[in-house]
Amino acid sequence: MSKVLIVAEHLDGQLNAATAKCVSAAKALNPEAIDVVVLAADPAAVAAQAAQIEGVSKVLAVANPANEHAIAQVLAPQIAQLASGYTHVFGPSTTFGKDLMPCVAALLGVAQVSDLMAVEGPYTFKRPIYAGNAIITVEAPADQALVATVRTASWPQAATGNNAAVEAMGVDAALPTSTRFVNLEAGKSDRPDLQSARRVVSGGRGVGSAENFKIVYDLADKLGAGVGASRAAVDAGYVPNDMQVGQTGKIIAPELYVAIGISGAIQHLTGIKDAGTIVAINKDPDAPIFEIADIGLVGDLFQILPELESLL
Template identity: 80%
Template sequence: MSKILVIAEHLDGTLNASTARTVSAALALSPEAVDVAVLAADPAAVAARAAQIAGVTRVLAVANPANAHAVAQVLGPQVAQLAAGYSHVFGPSTTFGKDLMPVVAALLGVNQVSDLMAVQGEYTFQRPIYAGNAIVTVQAPAGQTVVATVRTASWPQAAGGGNAAIETVAVEAALPAHTRHLGLAAGSSDRPDLQSARRVVSGGRGVGSEENFRIVYGLADKLGAAVGASRAAVDAGYCPNEMQVGQTGKIIAPELYLAIGISGAIQHLTGIKDAGTIVAINKDPEAAIFEVADIGLVGDLFQILPELEAAL
């Protein structure tokens, strides 16, 4: 039977929803145990939240002033030590997980399984390749620890209501001094977080300009939605790159996704393939976005969006 360690993602004392999605992937293996590791300067609050995730057996709280910020080179040696006795070590396929898990895999001397989206067996997984155009089956060696990032858009959040035991764990690992945290630059917004929002409104090249992008913000505010963008809109300077959705941006799975003036390049579709309902508004009836949209509306977005806002 497998025993799985999930690495919790958190920021400013708040547990990221990606952790519960990663737990869902771990539970798909029908393991003997699923433990969650919380590494922080003061892990108490985050550990308490992690203990409430259904299916979690234990929460390992690792307190260290060096863990105040999520620096992969600092967390990696500690996770590698915690991995002893576990058959699998999972992290979310977010910026956090993509930074940390390769360090863990290198320290353990194993290859990483990336973007795990389905489980076929204890050591057999599926992951997307070629911008999501194909799904490949990966067979990991049974005799070594499996280190994997979980494609969070492909998994639901594990339910709450759990009551796992919390254990304080001391990890004596040599931490490097060559990598230091200098600061975090992040945009502030009153809107929901793009990667965890239930509703997302995205604008593309068809919006036309940074000034015109205000019409997208207006609709999003009416819906209580996060705002995203296609790469074309980001490259044109309509909005900052942290809003980019797609293969080279954020992979999301909202319940509702509105694509405004987005043509539907395959790289963009990769980022929204797990969305619940996709609504597309575009004046080009031949736009590729209509091939994947559940609801499509052909017309001028500058006429349609004000009408939608008025109706809302």
């Protein structure tokens, strides 16, 4: 029987919703057990949150001052040691997981399955390739641990209401001294987190400038939405790169996605294909974004958005 270890993603004492989505993916394996490991300086609060996720058998809490900040090179040796006895080790396909899980796979001497989006069997999975234009079936060796990142946009968030046991674990792994935390530069916002928001409003090159992005923020605030951007808008310096949506940014699956002044390059469409309803506003009637949009409006965004905002 399969036994799955999931690496919890958390920040400032709060468990990221991506962890519950990894649990949903693990449940599709019908495993014997699903354990979650929380690595932190003080993991108690996050471990208690992880213990509430339905389907979790046990939470392993690893306390170490070195785990205060999520540094892949520090966390990976500890996870690799804990992985003994588990058939699968899952992490979210977020910035955190994409940084960490390849290090874990390398230490275990196995190949990684990336962006797992469907489970066909214990070692058979579906994942996207070619910017999501094709889906391939991957069969991994069954005689070794399987390390995978879970495409969170493809899985629902597991429910809460569980009361799994929390077990304090000590890990005696050699941690590197060549990598250290210097500081974290992150944008502060009262808006919903881009990767977990139910509604997202994104702006593209058509917005024109960083100052003009206020019109996108205003609409997002009316909708209670997170704010994203295309790579073109990020490269032009309109917004910071942590707002980028797409193949080289964040893969998201909100219930509502509003694309403003975004032409719809294939790399951007990759990041929003799992959205529930896609609304596109663009003055170019031939923009590729209209090919996948559920609702399309051709016109000048600087006229349309104020009207839309006043109606809201």
